[in-house]
Each structure stands twice: as C-alpha cells, then as structure tokens.
Amino acid sequence: MVRVQLPYHLRNLARVSSEVELEVAAPVTVARVLDALEAAYPMLRGTIRDHASKQRRAYLRYFACQQDISFEPTDAPLPAAVAEGREPLIVMGAIAGG
Amino acid sequence: MPNVRVLIGTHKGAFIATSDAGRKNWNISGPFFGGLPIYHLKGSPLNPDRIWASQTDDWFGQVVHRSDDGGKTWAAIGNEFAYASKPGTHQWYDGTPHPWDFKRVWHFEPSYHDADTLYAGVEDAALFKSTDGGATWAELAGLRDHRTGSQWMPGAGGLCLHTIILDPQNPQRIVTAISAAGAFRSDDGGETWKTITKGLKSNFLPDPEAEVGHCVHHIAMHPSHPNVLFMQKHWDVMRSDDAGDTWREISGNLPSDFGFVVDIHAHDPQTIYVVPIKSDSEHYPPDGKLRVYRSKGGDEWEALTQGLPQKDCYVNVLRDAMAVDTLDECGVYFGTTGGQVYVSPDGGDNWLAIAENLPAVKSVEVQTLK
Numbered sequence A: 001m002v003r004v005q006l007p008y009h010l011r012n013l014a015r016v017s018s019e020v021e022l023e024v025a026a027p028v029t030v031a032r033v034l035d036a037l038e039a040a041y042p043m044l045r046g047t048i049r050d051h052a053s054k055q056r057r058a059y060l061r062y063f064a065c066q067q068d069i070s071f072e073p074t075d076a077p078l079p080a081a082v083a084e085g086r087e088p089l090i091v092m093g094a095i096a097g098g
Numbered sequence B: 001m002p003n004v005r006v007l008i009g010t011h012k013g014a015f016i017a018t019s020d021a022g023r024k025n026w027n028i029s030g031p032f033f034g035g036l037p038i039y040h041l042k043g044s045p046l047n048p049d050r051i052w053a054s055q056t057d058d059w060f061g062q063v064v065h066r067s068d069d070g071g072k073t074w075a076a077i078g079n080e081f082a083y084a085s086k087p088g089t090h091q092w093y094d095g096t097p098h099p100w101d102f103k104r105v106w107h108f109e110p111s112y113h114d115a116d117t118l119y120a121g122v123e124d125a126a127l128f129k130s131t132d133g134g135a136t137w138a139e140l141a142g143l144r145d146h147r148t149g150s151q152w153m154p155g156a157g158g159l160c161l162h163t164i165i166l167d168p169q170n171p172q173r174i175v176t177a178i179s180a181a182g183a184f185r186s187d188d189g190g191e192t193w194k195t196i197t198k199g200l201k202s203n204f205l206p207d208p209e210a211e212v213g214h215c216v217h218h219i220a221m222h223p224s225h226p227n228v229l230f231m232q233k234h235w236d237v238m239r240s241d242d243a244g245d246t247w248r249e250i251s252g253n254l255p256s257d258f259g260f261v262v263d264i265h266a267h268d269p270q271t272i273y274v275v276p277i278k279s280d281s282e283h284y285p286p287d288g289k290l291r292v293y294r295s296k297g298g299d300e301w302e303a304l305t306q307g308l309p310q311k312d313c314y315v316n317v318l319r320d321a322m323a324v325d326t327l328d329e330c331g332v333y334f335g336t337t338g339g340q341v342y343v344s345p346d347g348g349d350n351w352l353a354i355a356e357n358l359p360a361v362k363s364v365e366v367q368t369l370k
Helices: A008-014 A030-040
Strands: A002-005 A020-022 A060-064 A089-093 B004-010 B013-019 B027-032 B038-043 B051-057 B061-067 B075-077 B089-091 B097-099 B104-110 B118-123 B126-130 B160-167 B170-179 B182-186 B216-221 B229-233 B237-240 B262-264 B271-274 B292-296 B301-304 B322-324 B332-335 B341-344 B352-355 B361-368
Touching: A002 A030, A020 A030, B004 B051, B004 B332, B004 B341, B013 B038, B013 B352, B038 B104, B038 B361, B051 B104, B061 B104, B104 B160, B126 B160, B160 B216, B170 B216, B182 B216, B216 B262, B229 B262, B262 B322, B332 B361
Parallel strands: A002 A089, B322 B361
Antiparallel strands: A002 A020, A060 A089, B004 B013, B004 B038, B004 B361, B013 B027, B038 B051, B051 B061, B061 B075, B089 B097, B104 B118, B118 B126, B118 B160, B160 B170, B170 B182, B216 B229, B229 B237, B262 B271, B271 B292, B292 B301, B322 B332, B332 B341, B341 B352
16 A cells, blocks of 8 residues: 655545555556545545646645655656555645745 | 524635624634635525635645535535636736636636536636536636737736626626726627726726726626626726626715725615725725725715724725625625624624634625525
C-alpha cells in the first residue's frame, strides 16, 4: 500500500483524519498515486492538480523521502520506500500567514 | 423552524444565521469550511434547503459545495469549469493580450424554474450553467465570445463576472456584469449577448461613448419590475427603465457615489439602498460613519444611521454583501469587511448587529423560509 499525507484542508475535504493508503500498480509514480487518490476521493479532483492539464497547483509541493520532487517528471518512479509504504508521499501546502 | 436564514460568506469560512420573524435574536452556526475563503453562498428559490457555496483559494483552487438540508451537511460537487471554446485573450492591466484562465467562482445564481439548474459567474469572466445541481458545468460561451471580449480588462479584483440576474417572468433573459468590462444582456437564454452600457460615464475611459471598460460593481432588479435596473458603478449610482438599454445617473445628494452594493426593497420596487464608500482610493465610509442610504427611485437619498456605528468606522461593504428578505416588513441585511453583519427588520429605519466579529464578509444572502 502506498501512503499519502495530505494538507489539513484536503484531509477535511476528503473526510480522512490521517494518512491515506492506496493500492497503486507498479511502477509507482506521482501521477499514478494521484490517479488512485482521485479515484478513491473524487472530491479532491482539481485541488492538487489541474483537471485537464494535470499540472500541479502552484502553492502545493510533492515530497518523498525528505526530497522535494515537485519538479521531477510525474511519471518517474518514486523511491522504493514510498512504493513499498515505508515512507509516505507528502502533498504539502505553502506556508502563509493572514 | 426559523423564518429567516442568512448565508454569510467570509474570508475564513461560511456562517449561517437564523432567526424568527422578529429578527432580533439570532443563532449562528459555523464556521463551515473554516479557514478557507467562501466567496458566495446561495439557495434555490424552489428548494431553500438546497444551497451552493463557492470555496476558492490559491492553494487548492475551486471547490464547490452543496447542501440539501439547509446547510447542516455539505458535499463537494463538480468543480471543473472548462471554457467551451479556445479561450483566446483579453487585455491585461498593461493593455497587452492575456490568455483567459479560470480562477474562481464569484457568484451562483440558482434558477427560478428548476432546482437542478443554476448559473455560475467566474473569473476570468465567463458564465457557466449546470442542469444537474452542480455536478457538471458547461460554459455559455456566447458571452465570452462577444465581439468586445478581447478588449475586456480586469479591475483590481480580477476580471470577474460577479452579477447574474435572472428574470423570473422570462427565462430567456439574463443580465450579467463584469469588472471592468461592463454589463451585458441576453434575451435568448444566454446564447447571444449585447452590451447594455449606453449612458454610463467612466472618467478613466478616454472615449465618453465607450461600449466596454466600465467598472460595474453591482446591479439589482426587483423580480416584479424586470425592466427596471439599478446599478452601483465604480463611481455613480445609475438607473435603467428599459432593461439596461439606456442608463441615467441617480446619485443625487449622496455623500459619495462610489460604492459596491445596491439592493431593492422586497415589497416596494422603487425603494433602493446603497452604502456610500468614500472613494476608489479610500475604501471605507465617509467621515468614519457607516450609513445606508435609501431612496424612492433615486436622486433624493436619506441617511439611515440608527443602530449603525457613527464614528471611527472604517470598513467596506463588498458587492455581494447586501440582501433583503421578503417578510411582511422587509428586512435589509449587509456585511462588512470588519466582520459585522447588520439587519434592519423595518426596511432600514433601525439596525442591529447579527454578528460583530466574523472574518471579513464577502457575501450575504437571505432566505425567507415558509
């Protein structure tokens, strides 16, 4: 199972209290994880990436194994630790005040 | 069961206030979608328990919520607003062409005739329609494809379609307003559109007869008098008696004719309300006094002050933040950027606060419940 950590407001929107676990077929990539996430939680469509272009929303970043992978190709394989569920894929929102 | 339900969109969530017909004792529920900007909420006139809410921010984009139990519970519904035709360009602030790009829903307008049909006014300016309760959206592209579309330029708040007026007697007629493009009317259900800006004067436009470029802040129509429209423009309060074909200024003795809101008494289509704001550079009431002004048709205005702060008040009232109920004695409501929501249960003579410490209020709508 692939684990995904979502920011607070997306956890509320998806009505989950902690990490989400998803079945994702190999090779596990950001695009495949997000496909599985949006299939399981359709209310998240459009909130992490654009409906049509699939481009990441500018104020969100993807992290895996302490690395910012936001600018890696979304069809690149994720680290084995993420694919095997030992580490989560983290979707993180930009920090802001006000 | 309450007689009145007030739907309040704020910068940090939505709130719902309810009261009996006295409108003196209020219960407030919320925040719903706490911490997130809620631009607008509106209920179906056919099924008041069906309410739509627009949540929009730079982090997670557009989310549309719908409640079918009067706001107790909510579900996220369709949030894909894809322009129907190749988006093309409008003018950017510096006059250069800029690609059309969806940003947010500013306003929902549910149909008078079908509880599954509603319209959404969006930024960058376009009109969308749903016939399945908001699950899916289709653009009425005739508006954005208007021959003037490439000349439209955003105001400081963005190129937003913020006003949608439906004619309950004629489902084919729709009036929209866009900042800072102007006002438009369709008489064929939204397929084709004409500008309705004749008589508008905007000092920042070099051409005194400019067809587009007017920063229309809001338009109001009484459902029993669909040919009479009242407009609060960037500057100037305007009136049309021919469904927008021509306009004349009715600012009269207002202390400032800059402002955002305009609304109409529920039972007297000639009685109108505005909240003057000092200027386009100073977005707060003149002299620190929060005053609603009331007029019979325009030109002659009276200040309504009883119960409103008359010193040290420096808040704004945004374009969708005034509404009226339809109880026997019409109630008038407005919200401020200082988080206050006021009601006058007697048509404007006396005011009291429903809430005083909410986040900045973006919109106020009222439902009169049977």
